[in-house]
Amino acid sequence: MAITKGSPYLKIINKQIGWMHRVGLIGKWLKQYLPEKDQCSVSVSASEVNNHKVNLDDMQGSFFVLFLGFAVSILLIGIEFVMKKYITARERRIIQPFVT
Known part of the structure; x- marks a missing residue:
């Protein structure tokens, strides 16, 4: 407290x-x-934790999230590009009155 x-x-x-x-x-x-304490809650020795080297298998999830973010961003940029072209083409078809 x-x-x-x-x-x-x-x-x-x-x-x-x-x-x-x-x-x-x-x-x-x-x-x-x-x-309750079970096999998952048994602590691992400190030397085993300190001597572990990080390899590609440990980082696989991080790379997956990174590439997923790249894919989503590229998809969204493509959608924005197509929408911009569609909106400008639609605006060209509309006849604007000439006002002076």
Whole structure:
């Protein structure tokens, strides 16, 4: 909890949190609301994580998103170009009155 250092409520709140911890409420809440540990939650050793070299397989998703962005942008530029040509051709067909 975020409480200022000189708050008059700090002692009361610390006392109540300590009481909840002693009677087991916090432990019960942790068991009830946190997921059980399974094979995915087992931590990997730090040396294995530090010695891993990034290769192309690790970056495959990033490149896919990058090329997908390129493809969408090229498609949108093409659509804008076609729409501009269509609008200018349509405006040329309209006869404008000559006003002086």
